[in-house]
Amino acid sequence: MLQDAVLDSSQVSLAEPDTTxxxxxxxxxxxxxxxxxxxxxxxxxxxxxxxxxDGMPIDARExxxxxxxxFVGDVETELSRIIFKNCKPKVTNVMYRPDCEKAWEA
Numbered sequence: 001m002l003q004d005a006v007l008d009s010s011q012v013s014l015a016e017p018d019t020t021x022x023x024x025x026x027x028x029x030x031x032x033x034x035x036x037x038x039x040x041x042x043x044x045x046x047x048x049x050x051x052x053x054d055g056m057p058i059d060a061r062e063x064x065x066x067x068x069x070x071f072v073g074d075v076e077t078e079l080s081r082i083i084f085k086n087c088k089p090k091v092t093n094v095m096y097r098p099d100c101e102k103a104w105e106a
Contacts, residue, residue, distance in 0.1 A: 012082060013042075013068065014075045015060040021068060022057030043067045 015021075023032045032052065039048050047066045051058070063069040071078050 012070050014071045014078055015063065015069045016075055017060055017072055019060045019063075019072075020057040021051075021060075021063050023051055023055055024057075026052055026055030039068075 023030075023035070025032060036048050036052060039051075043066050047068075058066075060069060060072040064072050
């Protein structure tokens with residue numbers, strides 16, 4: 001499965017082991033200008049140049065090595081772990097304004 005790597009809005013990038021990343025439009029004469037700007041947040045300029053120049057796809061392990069992907073493996077399990085870790089219920093205290101004003105005066 002060949003995918004364009006648009007990762008500007010994600011904080012964590014997950015990939016299955018058989019995923020490939022690349023710019024197939026380069027092989028037919030296109031230039032992925034907007035995507036390369038977004039990629040600068042994740043990978044080096046040299047790696048972007050290589051991807052844009054040859055148009056050949058890279059596998060998930062290579063994408064992880066250059067910093068494009070954070071995790072390669074069972075995406076569903078990793079996503080469940082991230083959600084469990086970061087989305088725990090938080091305790092909030094709701095106070096009535098007159099009670100707060102009395103506390104501030106004291």
